[in-house]
Amino acid sequence: MEYKYTVVIAIVIIGVFLLTKLLKYKKPRQNWVDKADFQRWKEKIHNNCDEKTLSDFMSFLKQYKGGYIKRRNGAIVYQDFLGNEKGDLKGIFFNVVVPAKKIPIKQKELFRTYLRGIGVSGLEQRPSYELRSGKLKADGRREDEYHRKLAGNRGEQSVRNCLKILDASGFSIMHGVVLKLDTRVKEFDHIVIGDTGVFVLETKAFGMSEKADGFDEARLVIDTDGQWKLYKHHNMKIVKNPTEQILEQKHFMEELLADTFVEVNTLLVLANKDLVIERKTLLLYKIVMLKDLIRYITQQEGKISDSDKYQIISKIQEHRIN
Secondary structure (H helix, E strand, O other): OHHHHHHHHHHHHHHHHHHHHHHHHOOOOOOOOOHHHHHHHHHHHHHOOOHHHHHHHHHHHHHHOOOEEEEEOOEEEEEEOOHHHHHHHHHHHHHHHOOOOOOOHHHHHHHHHHHHHOOOOOOOOOOOHHHHHOOOOOOHHHHHHHHHHHHHHHHHHHHHHHHHHHHHHOOEEEEEEEEEEOOEEEEEEEEEEEOOEEEEEEEEOOOOOOOOOOOOOEEEEEOOOOOEEEEEOOEEEEEOOOHHHHHHHHHHHHHHOHHHOOOEEEEEEEOOOOEEEEEOOOOOOEEEEHHHHHHHHHOOOOOOOHHHHHHHHHHHHHHEOO
16 A cells, blocks of 8 residues: 555656646747737727827737748748738728828838838839828829829728628638739739639729718719710719720639639629719620629629639639739
């Protein structure tokens, strides 16, 4: 009996000794930032964007490093921002940071440089921040272009928000994708891949103002002569016909995915919910209002397998340069 007690005590002592060693040499826990924190920061930066908040947001982003993670033997070997995260950051820059009056231009440029460094596309040119302070009001063309870009980014953000609904249905969604095939480079607003097919989305914000509480009522006339006319505030202006751009995107994507034999659905998404369309000619692609987008994508009769989806996504990532 005494021998048994001695063995038990010895085992307990050895166990305590080993546990102490493990605790002593255990690697310190890495600083970890959850994806939910990124969502919370997006809300915070939208609600109050001043100099300190933007500085804190940049510090957070540098610690977060992105939601795409590769591991080897449990350790992180590669980390980057997801495509939709980069799209969100682009929207924050144009819709929140650029017009913010409480943030100096130097800090805005610092934020733009950081975003470019992590691969956010569409930030190559310095925005005309000074338009907000009235220094360039005399240049009407530059001011119009500035407001048009802000409205366009608001439209793209509306589409991003809408497409989030598809996450729960197993769709893969990519925003602001730049692809290179041979020597050709093409940028896509949104690419959606799911059971019902492959969808290439070009977003237009015809008639939208840059602010959510702006006046958005407008009428778009697609004429038989190929002209696209936008009527708003009792004025008419010719807007660029996107047909050539959309068909180029379609042919580019079809060539890139030729080995998969999957049909590419090309859509023009009109983000302005207050826009009325008057179409007088047939088009070689589908026009979809934002409110109808999810229903259109999910109710298509196409059906592709999981292996096809994996091959398509791999092909796109292989040719992606941002």
